[in-house]
Amino acid sequence: MNVAILRFPGTNCEFDTQYAFEKLGHSTQIVWHNDKTLPQNIDLVVVPGGFSYGDYLRSGSIARFAPVMQEVGKFAANGGKVLGICNGFQILTEANLLPGALKRNTNLHFISKYQHLKVVSNDNAFLNKCQKDEVLHVPIAHADGNYYVDDENLAKMKENGQILLRYCDENGKEESINGSVEAIAGVCNETKNVFGLMPHPERAIELLLGSGDGVKMLKGFEG
Amino acid sequence: MKAIVNVYLKQGVLDPQGKAAHHALGSLGFNGVNDVRIGKQIVLDVDSSVTSDMIKEMCETLLANTVIEDYDFELKP
Numbered sequence: 028m029n030v031a032i033l034r035f036p037g038t039n040c041e042f043d044t045q046y047a048f049e050k051l052g053h054s055t056q057i058v059w060h061n062d063k064t065l066p067q068n069i070d071l072v073v074v075p076g077g078f079s080y081g082d083y084l085r086s087g088s089i090a091r092f093a094p095v096m097q098e099v100g101k102f103a104a105n106g107g108k109v110l111g112i113c114n115g116f117q118i119l120t121e122a123n124l125l126p127g128a129l130k131r132n133t134n135l136h137f138i139s140k141y142q143h144l145k146v147v148s149n150d151n152a153f154l155n156k157c158q159k160d161e162v163l164h165v166p167i168a169h170a171d172g173n174y175y176v177d178d179e180n181l182a183k184m185k186e187n188g189q190i191l192l193r194y195c196d197e198n199g200k201e202e203s204i205n206g207s208v209e210a211i212a213g214v215c216n217e218t219k220n221v222f223g224l225m226p227h228p229e230r231a232i233e234l235l236l237g238s239g240d241g242v243k244m245l246k247g248f249e250g
Numbered sequence: 251m252k253a254i255v256n257v258y259l260k261q262g263v264l265d266p267q268g269k270a271a272h273h274a275l276g277s278l279g280f281n282g283v284n285d286v287r288i289g290k291q292i293v294l295d296v297d298s299s300v301t302s303d304m305i306k307e308m309c310e311t312l313l314a315n316t317v318i319e320d321y322d323f324e325l326k327p
Contacts, residue, residue, distance in 0.1 A: 085315055092312070121315065128317040130259070133266045175263060175318055206266060 028053040028070040028248060033099070033115075035060040035090045040076035040112065040229065047229035047245055048073075060093040071108045071248050072099055074115030076168070076227060086129065086171045087117035096122055108152055108248060109221045113169055116213070116223030125216055125223045126184060127176035132169070133206030139168040141237060142204065144212050144226055145195040148188040151215055152250070153222045156243040162199045163192075163240040165226040167212075172225040174207035174214070181208060189215050192224055251296050253305050255323040257314045258289030296325075 030048045034041045034057050045055045056066050060079075065072065079090035090096065096118070103109050103124055111119035119125045132138060143164055146157045157163065176184065184190055192213035194204045203210040205225075213224030231241030259265045265287050272286035292313055294305070305323050314321040 084312070088312065088315065120317075128315055130263070130318060131266050133264070133269075135266055135270055173266065206264065 029066070029068050030055045030071045030073060031058045031065055031069045032056070032073045032075055033058050033060065033095055034075075035077070035079035035093060037079045037081055038075055038077035038114070040114075040227065043227075044073050044075045044112070044229045047232045047241065050232060051242065051246060051249075058095060060090070060095050062095045063098070065095070065098045065102060069102070069107070071110060072102060074099070074109065074111040074118050075229075076113030076115060079114055079118065082114075082171070085117075085121065086114060087119075087121040090114075090118045091122040100124065103216075103221050106218070106220055110153065110248070111221075111223040112227055112229065113172075113225055116225055117171060119221060119223045124221045125214060126180050126189075127174055127208075127214065129171045129225070130173040130175055130206070131171055132173050137168070137170040138172070138205060140166070142167045142212075142226060143195050143197050143199075144192045145199050145201065147190045147193055148215075150188055151191070151219045151222070151247075153215065153247045154191055154244060155247045157247070160199060162195060162197065163231075163244070164238045165228055165231045165240055165244075166237075167204075167226045169205070169225050172205045172207065172212075174211045174225075176208055176211075176214075184214060187217060189217065189219070191215055191222065192226070251298055251300065252326045253294040253296050253300065253323055254326060255292040255294065255305070255309060255313055255321060256289055257292065257309075257319050257321045258287055259318055260320050263318050300325075
């Protein structure tokens with residue numbers, strides 16, 4: 028695969044993301060936010076984590092207007108696959124490429140730790156190498172991860188298999204660690220080509236560092 | 251002219267900061283506070299050519315995320 032990894036002022040997970048995809052044998056390119064085109068023959072665009080534009084106004088609210096995001100919008104509209112991790116998820120919701128919004132965690136703290144996640148839907152281009160109800164162990168690190176979507180849209184998303192992941196304990200019991208509606212940790216769009224999650228699969232690819240569960244998550248994009 | 255824009259979470263959307271401040275007020279002995287909502291005020295210094303419609307568009311496009319936030323504004327000479 029050819030993976031384009033976006034970089035905004037304040038992005039800080041672009042090299043972790045690059046390391047992860049290159050370890051899986053893919054070629055990667057880091058793309059600057061001011062670029063007016065995406066590289067040719069891209070199979071996946073990743074919007075990585077960080078604090079784009081200092082999280083000013085709202086997390087992701089400024090980054091969504093960067094020139095490269097216009098191209099990502101077109102890429103997604105043509106069926107291209109896009110993955111937003113953490114701040115990338117916030118940017119994709121602000122850009123209306125994903126439903127809902129991410130608010131401040133209910134405990135008002137920046138939560139940084141390993142977290143268990145339950146796979147809710149695997150019938151998609153992202154989590155197809157994971158089992159339904161499988162419990163994964165992946166780091167989280169965010170202050171604005173409190174996912175909100177109104178009841179009407181939530182019902183549609185559940186019906187359409189757009190809820191990807193929920194926070195849970197080690198036994199798979201769901202728990203909303205940050206206030207997210209129905210403990211949601213990750214979602215996709217209606218056409219299932221744009222994905223967003225708060226946890227960091229790219230930080231869970233070395234057993235030595237605590238977990239290799241990110242491998243089977245990211246490998247899903249290989250098809 | 252100044253445009254004073256207020257942005258706050260919609261009613262029905264839990265406001266974690268408001269809730270924490272509400273709890274703290276109670277702990278400090280301030281009784282009778284039913285609810286606290288924390289928003290932000292954005293003050294724009296604008297030319298006289300800027301209309302209410304333009305401010306509305308600025309709010310809808312950037313200043314508020316209408317999925318979770320409401321806004322209001324006033325233009326002051």
